[in-house]
Amino acid sequence: MPVLSRVPPGRAGVLWLRHRLALATRGADLLHQKLAILTAEAQRLDLLTAQTRREWEEHSRRAEEWLTKAALFGGQRAIRLACPAATAAVERAWTTVMGIRYPAEPRCQLPVHPPDAASPAGTALAHADLAYRAAVPAAVRHAAAVAAGRSVAAEIAATRQRIRALERHWLPRLHGALALARLQMEELEHADAVRRRWAIAGAASGALRDRPL
Numbered sequence: 001m002p003v004l005s006r007v008p009p010g011r012a013g014v015l016w017l018r019h020r021l022a023l024a025t026r027g028a029d030l031l032h033q034k035l036a037i038l039t040a041e042a043q044r045l046d047l048l049t050a051q052t053r054r055e056w057e058e059h060s061r062r063a064e065e066w067l068t069k070a071a072l073f074g075g076q077r078a079i080r081l082a083c084p085a086a087t088a089a090v091e092r093a094w095t096t097v098m099g100i101r102y103p104a105e106p107r108c109q110l111p112v113h114p115p116d117a118a119s120p121a122g123t124a125l126a127h128a129d130l131a132y133r134a135a136v137p138a139a140v141r142h143a144a145a146v147a148a149g150r151s152v153a154a155e156i157a158a159t160r161q162r163i164r165a166l167e168r169h170w171l172p173r174l175h176g177a178l179a180l181a182r183l184q185m186e187e188l189e190h191a192d193a194v195r196r197r198w199a200i201a202g203a204a205s206g207a208l209r210d211r212p213l
Contacts, residue, residue, distance in 0.1 A: 007177060010185055017178040024174055028166045034098050035159045038152055041097050045149040052142035059138045063131035069124035079125065086111035088136050092144075102151035103144040108137040 007013045070079060088110050095104035110133050 007181065013181045014178065014185055017174060017181055021171070021174045021178060024166060024171055028163060028171065031159055031163045031166070035156065035163065037098055038100070038156050038159065042149065042152045042156060045145060045152060049142070049145040049149050052138065052145045056135065056138040056142045059131060059135035063128060063135045066124055066128035066131050070122060070128045073124050074122050079128075084111040084113055090140050095148075097152075098155075100151060100155045102148040104148070106140050106144045108140045110136060 008016050067079070088108060091107040091109065093104040093106055094101055096102075
């Protein structure tokens with residue numbers, strides 16, 4: 001937190017403090033606006049996370065059920081033969097809100113069975129293949145939503161900390177310093193006015209003494 005050891009004396013110090021107080025107040029207002037936007041985004045991401053979790057768990061449950069049936073009917077060898085040689089690829093996407101960059105809707109490219117590859121043997125194995133092709137993108141979407149929620153939550157915590165630092169420490173110090181600077185300026189102006197009156201009174205008294213009789 002900045003210190004107030006370099007406040008200029010007199011009226012210049014009052015102007016200096018007013019300027020910094022206006023900047024700090026504006027900064028606090030902007031942080032509150034940022035916090036409101038991030039809070040709304042966090043709520044949206046919470047809903048998205050819950051939705052993608054349900055979708056992922058549902059697709060995963062179905063895939064495991066069909067895979068279990070395929071293992072019972074065709075054995076592990078049939079499952080190995082049905083697995084494509086390539087793996088899924090994920091293309092990450094990003095979005096930015098209030099200067100915060102976090103994951104957006106990713107793209108998941110699933111491996112394609114070669115044209116000359118044999119179809120999965122048995123209905124259960126074919127259903128398992130389709131179910132996992134739905135479960136993998138759902139898992140990717142859920143992971144992206146979780147990561148986005150964590151990023152926004154971390155920025156919300158940091159923004160709240162900055163707001164507390166401004167409102168509980170920096171703004172009160174500026175207000176106190178400004179009040180003190182105004183008081184000191186008033187005292188200096190009052191003392192200067194008293195000195196001027198004394199000088200005027202002394203000059204008038206001397207003029208009276210020097211007047212010829």
